[in-house]
Amino acid sequence: MLLFWAGAMPIAALLGFPWTYLTKDISFLYNTCMWVAWTGVQIVGVKVQTVGLEKIDPARTYIFMSNHISNLDPPITLPLIPRRTSVMVKKELFKVPILGRIMNIGSLVPVDRGNRDAGLAAVRDAVKAIEQGLNMTIYVEGKRSFDGKLLHFKKGPFYLAQECNVPVVPITISGTEAVMPKARFAIRPGMVTVQFHDPIEPADFGDRDCLIAKVRAAINSGLPADLRE
Numbered sequence: 001m002l003l004f005w006a007g008a009m010p011i012a013a014l015l016g017f018p019w020t021y022l023t024k025d026i027s028f029l030y031n032t033c034m035w036v037a038w039t040g041v042q043i044v045g046v047k048v049q050t051v052g053l054e055k056i057d058p059a060r061t062y063i064f065m066s067n068h069i070s071n072l073d074p075p076i077t078l079p080l081i082p083r084r085t086s087v088m089v090k091k092e093l094f095k096v097p098i099l100g101r102i103m104n105i106g107s108l109v110p111v112d113r114g115n116r117d118a119g120l121a122a123v124r125d126a127v128k129a130i131e132q133g134l135n136m137t138i139y140v141e142g143k144r145s146f147d148g149k150l151l152h153f154k155k156g157p158f159y160l161a162q163e164c165n166v167p168v169v170p171i172t173i174s175g176t177e178a179v180m181p182k183a184r185f186a187i188r189p190g191m192v193t194v195q196f197h198d199p200i201e202p203a204d205f206g207d208r209d210c211l212i213a214k215v216r217a218a219i220n221s222g223l224p225a226d227l228r229e
Contacts (some may be wrong), residue, residue: 001040001187008036017102026106030084037075045189047213048076055169057206058082061133062169062199063161066218068139070176073189076131077173077194078137084133088122092111107134115132123160130164139217148177148227158208158215170215172222186209195222 016029041048046049057063064085066077091110094100103110107129111122126136138160141151161168175192197218205211220229 004040004043005036008040009033009038010113012079014034017098020102020105021098024105025100026082029102030106034079038079039224041072041075044187046076046187047070047189047191048080049191049193050080051193051198052198053080053200055196056082061130063130063136063157063164063166064135064137064169065140065157065215065219066137066171066172067145067150067173067223068141068143068210069145069173071181072176072180072192073139073144073173076176076192077171081135081137081196083135086126086129086135087137091145107132107226109136120156123156123163126160127163130160130166136160144182145177146182148174148223150216150223150229153212153216155212157209158211160207161202161211162208165202168205169196169199170197170218172197172219174223174227193222196202197222 011028012032013122016032020026031122046096064077064081065208066073074087078087086107086109088109089103090113091112094103094110109122109125109129138157140153140157142154143151145151172195174195175190178192179192180187200211200214200218204214206214
């Protein structure tokens, strides 16, 4: 998988970066990168089962909130999201020449995990991305779980949901904790399930703590029995 990505990503960049830079249109590069990510996962024998994807209306904008247990989570889940999605990225990457400019064109959101004020700035940038009609995908624990059980949720994504007033879709990823656990480089073939739960409409949010509880309960319900709270 890594060899495929190492070969395909430079080609995608060689073709997509100039086009994106000149046209300010990220679509070609985004779609190419999603194909490369998905194909790389398939090459190593990781099979993906999706549940509930039919609940998602491609014409609507959503905030997708997912658990996070492996480095494989993004290349598995992001290609499944209908239409383009923005994500939060380490702010240091925005300082890389050309790449930083491309990520700005793509409306990716820089985030500094160790700075609370910077976290609020990330929420403001995410609001701008959603106002452009982009989806937002967030791993709400803020880091990967070692054992697959849910960690404490960050509050920022829920401020974002209330600010933007768009539906929230909880996502449960299960299986990547066995395919590629945290702190392990090797990948083994296996089955991964990505479950899209019922969208939570803004009218049903309640206050922030209520929304956190609803998202947590939904994600938890999709985990294997031995990992649930």
